[in-house]
């Protein structure tokens with residue numbers, strides 16, 4: 652689908668100015684980072700993207716294995732393949748999510764799905780995808796217990812992902828962590844040419860933000876924090 656003629660022309664910021672915004676107060680970045688799905692379709696320069704990727708990799712990994720890789724997808728043919736995969740999954744699963752949202756008494760729940768629809772329609776036009784992957788190895792199965800293996804596997808990817816999302820937020824890029832577009836992992840692996848042991852954890856579409864950042868709405872701390880034992884919630 653082509654960009655609509657109503658899209659206002661957008662000039663990406665100067666890379667040095669954008670990167671200088673990494674000095675944003677940490678609290679502001681954490682409070683306002685959110686899933687930004689409406690993106691300008693202009694390219695994101697490597698001079699901005701690569702420093703963000705490098706910073707994101709300051710994250711911890713299980714036993715410091717650092718068995719990660721980022722596949723950065725910019726090639727139109729590759730993006731088209733990913734969009735084809737995403738739309739198949741979106742057509743299957745989105746109606747279920749939409750039906751649930753339509754039943755919600757809060758109309759903002761259904762409204763909140765519009766940026767996701769916009770993204771699904773424009774997927775191959777989005778400037779760049781970052782696909783964080785991790786290699787499954789013996790360290791992820793120390794006891795053979797699936798829960799330990801799963802947590803040390805995904806726990807070695809998502810800290811870097813959150814760093815990247817925060818970095819994007821600071822410089823003015825819109826980004827969101829998504830898993831649905833690559834739920835069919837073997838197909839995603841094939842498109843990306845990944846070896847079998849390398850598993851894509853999620854996909855992060857990135858572009859200069861058109862949508863708005865936070866503040867985000869989250870459950871209050873008193874509801875979430877338990878002191879010493881589950882059920883003891885003195886902060887509620």
Ligand SMILES: Cc1cc2nc3c(=O)[nH]c(=O)nc-3n(C[C@H](O)[C@H](O)[C@H](O)COP(=O)(O)O)c2cc1C
Nearest residue numbers: 684685686687688767827828829830831832867868
């Ligand atoms: C593990 C995980 C998977 C997600 N998968 C998707 C996805 O497939 N598609 C999508 O649009 N957003 C996805 N998200 C983004 C969440 O929907 C989003 O972070 C959440 O609704 C909060 O949005 P907010 O930060 O804008 O408040 C995912 C987030 C996480 C943590």
